Amino acid sequence: MAVFQFSRRFSSLSSNPLRVCVVGSGPAGFYTAEKMLKAHQRAQVDIIDRLPTPFGLVRSGVAPDHPETKIVVNQFSRVAQNDRCSFFGNVSLGSSISLSELRELYHVVVLSYGAESDRALVVPGEDLAGIHSAREFVWWYNGHPDCKDLALDLKSTDTAVILGQGNVALDVARILLRPTMELATTDIASHALSALEESSIRKVYLIGRRGPVQAACTAKELREVLGIKDLYIHIQEADLLKTPADEEELKNSRIQRRVYELLSKAANSGCSHPRSGQRELHFIFFRKPDRFLDSDDRSGHVTSVRLEKTMLKESDGSGKQIAVGTGQFEDLECGMVLKSIGYKSVPVDGLPFDHRKGVVPNIRGRVVTDTSGDPTQLEEGLYVAGWLKRGPTGIIATNLYCAEETVATISEDLELGVLASTSSLPKPGREGLLQLLDSRNVRVLPFSAWEKINAEEKRLGSLRSKPREKLTTWDELLKVATQ
Template identity: 85%
Template sequence: MAISRAMKLFSRSFASLSSTPLRVCVVGSGPAGFYTAEKMLKRHQGAEVDIVDRLPTPYGLVRSGVAPDHPETKIVTNQFSRVAQNERCSFFGNVSLGSSVSLSELREMYHVVVLAYGAESDRVLGIAGEDLAGIHSAREFVWWYNGHPDCKYLTPDLKGTDTAVILGQGNVALDVARILLRPTAELATTDIASHALAALEESSIRKVYLVGRRGPVQAACTTKELREVLGIKDLHINIKEVDLVKTPADEEELKNSRIQKRVYELLSKAAVSGPSHRSSDQRELHFVFFRKPDGFLDSDDRGGHVVGVRFEKTILKESVGSGKQVAVGTGQFEDLECRLVLKSIGYRSFPVDGLPFDAHKGIVPNVGGRVLINSSGDHTQLEGVYVCGWLKRGPTGIIATNLYCAEETITSIFEDLEKGVLASALSLPKPGKEGLLQLLDRRNVKVIPFSSWEKIDTEERRLGSLKNKPRDKLTTWEELLKVAIKV
């Protein structure tokens, strides 16, 4: 009802500017960005929405974050394509917020700016040796095997060791473990980047350790991803039965979460269903619980390269007032040898000039998507600026979570229209995409419209068909731009 009233009021407020549409700029073309654009176009027939992205390719997390053996998840790009092809929507790739155009300039050119550029950085552990060679973030590794142009030359060492340690037990950690352990013949028919497939075919990795601070009851993955990794053909699963012993506090947690209960059941079943000893050619997946990284071990003969991780054993204690259990160190330590470490401890957003940012939480301070001047409790808004997706709520949820996130942000925008909060922003016509394109042209920024992305899409599908793949991704900026601007 509130949205309906807002739409009527907004139509009246723009009666005197009937030739001037509502100009909206969405920064970021991942799920949060496209869902926001879609909902804005549906709810206001006078809105024109421009989506900008620093990459020449759209779809963000769907293209660069979803595992290549999850093609069903990527079908959502068909829906996003229809949004981009709407006559009131434009996609502009190769446009970077901060260097190509500033936030203040976007605010001058648009009535509403929605920031949905996600989280393209990583959380850090802040422990000794974290900068040693052989240690990568899971984000970098995921971008590498998905063909993201920023990580084409990552070169993780898959041949110099038989052991990889993954810090974390969430869905991204399970994706990474699955890509390392799954037979490459099965990956060869996916859209995995060719350079990653070639490296995996020569990989010496036979043992992968998934290490978590807490226990199996608190494992952060979902059942679908856990089933997939447990179901890898000819894989030996190692879970210590002592780690599966539940405390009364654990039992209480399981009562309150059906997902956690099912995850625990799957891990318990895996611990007892497989053979106690592996065959010599089997690959191994070890679930290690109640361990937190204390430092990374440097090589004596290859200075500057990781050769192991020092872990502190933990126990769980209830966090006062939260009802949750947290991991507390016991002062007991053990080392695990490895030459490849992948940190799956969370993504992190980054700030841009003119944007309030909560460095502790790694998000933009907001209420319902409305950007606040600061995070101190003052709810003064930054007029006309909103957030959606990971920049708004942190790196949590699945792709569909962004649908509800976008709904909330769009509702906030229409409520602000109804209440007159955007009165000054709406008082003057805005140049929108005409002004943006003129500015970018003066700065010699080569804008990639959606029609140019379609050239990339066609070429990737053509190359993929030669290898019995859905697509063979172009993985460097040079390749992408060359195809996009080809006449």
């Protein structure tokens, strides 16, 4: 096993630097580190991540056929290579080190580890085989080491149902329906490409509780899936009828207007029936899942989803319309279901957590212990950014503004003297972290280890005319990282 030499790069700093630890190396984590380094010349920032690889959802969430979105890793790499910044992979909050220990080691701890679990529907049959979360499917085709061996059966059915109509749902539909020869030149994981090449899926149904006016996707994503070669698109024209409340919603949102226009155009420009063998994409509006039905032939495996028809009514004066059930049901046969109903963050010991919202209670990034009292009780030196702070919404750039707000809050607390002063209370920071992890035999992987993985993936990719061939198991990643 290689022994990494962590050089003492901080001798030029003042004797008592501001020690900052960022947990999670996705966009929110890297933007937070970048803004902290810029705002505070005495800051020494360490980014830790449970994976051997940095960049979070840029690596494991962005679709392989969206390479332009991944260019941001160049900016993040420059942050990691800053003299006052270090990345430490293979360090898991909770098992490698506790939150209370990090808070002892650092003046400031920013949690930005995102959302690594899924919301549940809580309907009967949800645990049947053949039902997966969209997150698992996305991690599977993106080569995340936790999902390489996902028990995904693409051969036994020709029909997949995707619950949800947001951008992740559209990504998933596109990967299932796009010609594999077009995916072969992307950085899609090789195990996923092989499975998709042998896939029997020909029909994909995108199910939404509300109507086309309320579809949660963006025009760019929708345009892309509608533009797949030789794809039959089906949308019920009756679903496109607008109410006065719909007209009001469209008037207030340019994005929703554009999405509605694209759906209307797709409904009117296609053929009335698919050709034999043609792949199909069906947009099903005004339906919500009621239960999943078991197969007679394959006991324990999903065979259909029972959908309840919905109608829209205005919620409590917000102007938004919500879907309510009508008591009318229909069954849609399928052999695979992907739930794209939202990611969910997970708590760690010692962290206040709102289980209903799936976020850490906070005020502009400051972690709140108790909101009931006056004044509100704050957790000194503990902050959040990204999905853990605001919920799993937005695009990569949303995390930039989110991180800016959290760093502004930290700066404010430093100026007000809310945080322990670096002069009165020096902290061990990075040196203390490495000593503690070493005593626990945690194999810490610095950014140079990621650079070895990166080089090897690019080398393997060049052999297949791909930008990279991802290493998709923990063993492979650790072996290459420590060579």
